[in-house]
Amino acid sequence: MAQTLNTGWAVDWLRRSAAVVAENRVMLIELDREIGDGDHGENLDRGFSAIVAKLDEESPATPGAAFKLAAMTLMSKVGGAAGPLYGTAFLRAATAVGDADELDSGLLSAALAAARDGVVARGKAEVGEKTMIDAWTPAVDAAAAAAANGLSPAQTLAAAASAAQSGAESTDPLIARKGRASYLGERAIGHRDPGAASSALILQAAADAAAGAGA
Template identity: 40%
Template sequence: MFTKKQIVQWLQAFASEIHENKDYLTELDAAIGDADHGINMDRGFQKVITQLPNIADKDIGSILKTVSMTLISSIGGASGPLYGSLFLRASITAAGKEKLTEIDIQKLLQEGLQGVLQRGKAKPGDKTMIDVLSPATVAFEEAVGSGKNMSEAMQQMVAIAEKAMKDTIPTLAKKGRASYLGDRSIGHQDPGATSCYLMLKSLSDSYSSTVNN
């Protein structure tokens, strides 16, 4: 089970990952975007951190909905609506829940993915966060379907997410500001795919650290 406490720890861990990698994400975005992805994401998740003490006693769905609203209102550019949509759709499937099973996490990832797909209109291969979120979601589903436990499924998901992130380097951007560069977008790792990888990695790390202690 993934508990409400672990969800809060995940959000704290993700915020820390974003803060620690703020300059790196901005550097990636400087090559093919507006040079503000790290700055914007850090601003949004620092706001989320300030909200967590007020919502830690709420159900998981309510926690994730507050995260969504906070990100939408505080992150500029495309990242706010995209991550906001991810957490909003995830909040719906987690509504009223105090714990999440492997199947619940699977549904959470699936719904989050659908939220981003509908908001951003990108497809796998367009050099966006979808290139990480989509195969990572499938990897988690396949792991659960084959009988693996939460830790094993998370590890499989993160391994696929890391590979998918790196696989954005040689691809041509077809969505967002990076697409304006045409062939010049090739050879650069996508910043949105990178922050998405950090989100999934922190999710796995938060679960593993509490289970193993």
Template identity: 85%
Template sequence: MANSTTTVLDVDWAVDWLRRSAAVVAENRMALIELDRAIGDGDHGENMDRGFSAIVEKLDSEPPATPGAAFKLAAMTLMSKVGGAAGPLYGTAFLRAATAVGDVPELDSAAVAAALAAARDGVVARGKAEVGDKTMIDAWTPAVDAAAEAAAAGSRPAAVLSAAATAAEAGAASTDPLVAHKGRASYLGERAIGHRDPGAVSSALILRAAALAAGADA
């Protein structure tokens, strides 16, 4: 695990992030299922758990050499193992992040922020959602903005990721009063009001896992 004073993050951080993501998704599997059952088809928690469990299996058998390779492994696994919207959306996010960082062995704060931005842009390209549509973008966009601001201010990677995670958590909470404009939840109209978007919640969980892997305080 990295620590809060680390100025660059390597493949050990990326692998730890993915493993922590798998653990937190498994821990929150039923909560994500319940959230999705209220406004979707109820499979988000199951799909995410299956996908990230498969990532851990791949990490054990095919350990990556760089952060970008870890992100690509995650992307390919999610796209092949996860059904519904989550697989393509998260898979695209990790694939765009992999492309953004390339094959460098270490990521500084600017590279971390750029990877998050590329991931968010991939989700937007795939899902065509905007802030306010009651989707995972409501977590990702504030996270990207917070990360960019922290990186520009000279913060270390752990602080950049912590800022992103905190913004994502607030963004997920902000979906409660929204009417959905994308996905199955959009069919509910005002009946979706009062329910939190499961994709925004899982995004916040995964971004917090990234911060913890970097050594940020919980």
């Protein structure tokens, strides 16, 4: 098993993310319609489609360059909260990995933590407030533990993705404390946070890309 992931993996992750967002666009729209303004799936689909279009035109030289391309595209193409939040996440991840050609489990873990911290800095949310942080923080913790235990990049990302899915499911019974959903009070109970749901999908795409790369 390879112990690092390269630019090919990063590009594959972004392409897989676009595919899974497109596949789940209606589900994300419906989740957001229940507790938000209904545009999450549409906005993310537009943003990741634009990322794929960019990748068809240019080839990033490093994983960090791929993340930066994603960040700039999302920030320029996506309205609502999703563009700035995901854009900041990818930008912070790009900064965390720098110019590295290959990412080991430790660097991947650091990139995920930086991405989560970027979302927190921009959205000011904490765990338990029914936001995408409820998916990202368990993912970051799981990745850190996996990397510390010497697991491979694919295993590290698989652990992160599994934790993110559990985290997304944990938002179902919560009362929202941030964003438009917070206006609903107890009426938000029983509905999954759309940002947490999309975060779990995108982190699963990262794990799938790593598995495909044999890492």
